[in-house]
Amino acid sequence: MKNRSRLFAALFSLVAVAVCFGVYSKDRAEAASRPQEPQKSTPAYSRPAENMSAQSASQDAFYGPSFDSLAWGLFLEAMMPSTNGSLTVENWTEQCELNPNAIGCPSAASVAAAEKAGGDGNVRILHGSPAAGKMAGSDCSAMRRTPVAGYPAPSNLTQNAMFCEEVQVSPPEAEFLKRNGLTTLVGQQTYGNARGVAINFPGTGMNEIRRDLDSVEVKLDWAPATSFSNPTFACPDPTNHLYTETINGTCYALVGIHITSKSMIRWFWATFEPNSDITNPNRCDPKLYGDCLDTWGTTSSQPYGKGQTPQQSPQLQQAMDAAHLNPALKNYFLTGVQTEFVAEGKPTLLGNSFVEFNQGVAPGKSSCITCHQYAAFDGKRPAAGAPEDNFGRPPRGWPSIGYACNQNQNGNCTPVVANSTTQDFSWILGLMPYDGARAAPGAGQSQSMPKNDKNELLLAMHSLKP
Numbered sequence: 001m002k003n004r005s006r007l008f009a010a011l012f013s014l015v016a017v018a019v020c021f022g023v024y025s026k027d028r029a030e031a032a033s034r035p036q037e038p039q040k041s042t043p044a045y046s047r048p049a050e051n052m053s054a055q056s057a058s059q060d061a062f063y064g065p066s067f068d069s070l071a072w073g074l075f076l077e078a079m080m081p082s083t084n085g086s087l088t089v090e091n092w093t094e095q096c097e098l099n100p101n102a103i104g105c106p107s108a109a110s111v112a113a114a115e116k117a118g119g120d121g122n123v124r125i126l127h128g129s130p131a132a133g134k135m136a137g138s139d140c141s142a143m144r145r146t147p148v149a150g151y152p153a154p155s156n157l158t159q160n161a162m163f164c165e166e167v168q169v170s171p172p173e174a175e176f177l178k179r180n181g182l183t184t185l186v187g188q189q190t191y192g193n194a195r196g197v198a199i200n201f202p203g204t205g206m207n208e209i210r211r212d213l214d215s216v217e218v219k220l221d222w223a224p225a226t227s228f229s230n231p232t233f234a235c236p237d238p239t240n241h242l243y244t245e246t247i248n249g250t251c252y253a254l255v256g257i258h259i260t261s262k263s264m265i266r267w268f269w270a271t272f273e274p275n276s277d278i279t280n281p282n283r284c285d286p287k288l289y290g291d292c293l294d295t296w297g298t299t300s301s302q303p304y305g306k307g308q309t310p311q312q313s314p315q316l317q318q319a320m321d322a323a324h325l326n327p328a329l330k331n332y333f334l335t336g337v338q339t340e341f342v343a344e345g346k347p348t349l350l351g352n353s354f355v356e357f358n359q360g361v362a363p364g365k366s367s368c369i370t371c372h373q374y375a376a377f378d379g380k381r382p383a384a385g386a387p388e389d390n391f392g393r394p395p396r397g398w399p400s401i402g403y404a405c406n407q408n409q410n411g412n413c414t415p416v417v418a419n420s421t422t423q424d425f426s427w428i429l430g431l432m433p434y435d436g437a438r439a440a441p442g443a444g445q446s447q448s449m450p451k452n453d454k455n456e457l458l459l460a461m462h463s464l465k466p
Helices: 002-013 026-032 057-063 067-079 108-118 171-179 185-193 314-322 327-331 368-373 451-463
Strands: 162-169 216-224 244-247 250-261 268-274 332-338
Touching (some): 067 250, 067 268, 067 314, 067 332, 162 171, 327 332
Antiparallel strands (some): 162 216, 244 250, 250 268, 268 332
16 A cells, blocks of 8 residues: 555656645644534635635645645546556455445355356455445346436436446555444444544544545446447447446446545545446536536636536646556546535535436435435444435435534534434445444455455355354
8 A cells, every 4th residue: 555655646746746645744633633513614616616626825735736636646546557457446345345244235145146257256246326225136226217306317228227336445444444343333333432422534633644544435336238228338448438347247337436535534525427428428417416627637727517528637647647547547537526515605516427316316415525424323223134224315304415404504413313423424334234243354354365265255254144
């Protein structure tokens, strides 16, 4: 991890943003670790008004020239090829490796079938979106073929259109979760009770060097070629418009990338999509989840909408080349970033036209930071096969954008249930089983383990009885 971090810092020095990976000052770390709720927001950016993604001089030395550049830094670090040829992020720990009994994880039979279908002894853990549920006869989720709050679904979907997810966590986060027994809800409650009923992931205020030690979560959404018609795509994609992989014997395209990082006390949120009319025809639609804005990675200083594709900036092109990125990944664009609940008195929005639409999020109602603010365990045993009680959405009567509070919009007033264990914006924790499940072995083992050994581990873990 440290070598990869140094490589990436050197890479970005080519485009004068190596300051992104500097050392935290003690004053800033101490300030970041103080209680944050309730509080008023200092706007980080505003859409569709003037560009606010550029930062002040003091922020520049800490985050780089803009939040957009930080987003691309995280993207390139995750998506650059590793020594074994796979994407770097694919060598991290998938959430089902933390505990295969987590909600939505494939069964032992599914893992064995995937290994057989792959034909090469390797298997990837693909599963559905917990917010969308599983498709009948599959571990993955059905794509929406009906409108969401009046907004129509894409017209090129097949009858059995589906998508799958992977959620990868960085080595520091995986080690933290396993070492502290946070792979069950009871374990989280025990840990939180000794720490003011709060879980705080490694990150801002918790370490000194962000690039080596911050928690990072990357959600990858994959759609098989059979989900689309007239036209679809192939593996590999000869046009290089879509990054594709044959996974467990099936051809998939990477259709959405969510990246969250504890480089800020309330995390840093960014989402990316391919510029593809096949898989992401509604990218940047202001009538859906907002237009796109990227003043570092494109030559546009203004937001842009559906059907508009600005040129990528020279500094991004240089960074992509230096990272030896797969050519198809050069057709992926930053939709936007989010760092605050409210900016200029208005709720901030961030949503992915593929990810959020297929979870049924209504147009104009997508805010990553607000949704994840609700992550907390109320201490009650969930129903069999269900995540924690408030998983994935705001409770009835609570807002989905702006501050997470049902009384006013002057600050957050969570947790919803008093004395709940707050889970530091991570819904991964809410998917963990209540108790009794055996988690993966200790820190570092799954990160460096060959994939065929991982397969045996997963099958063995499933055979263990609570």
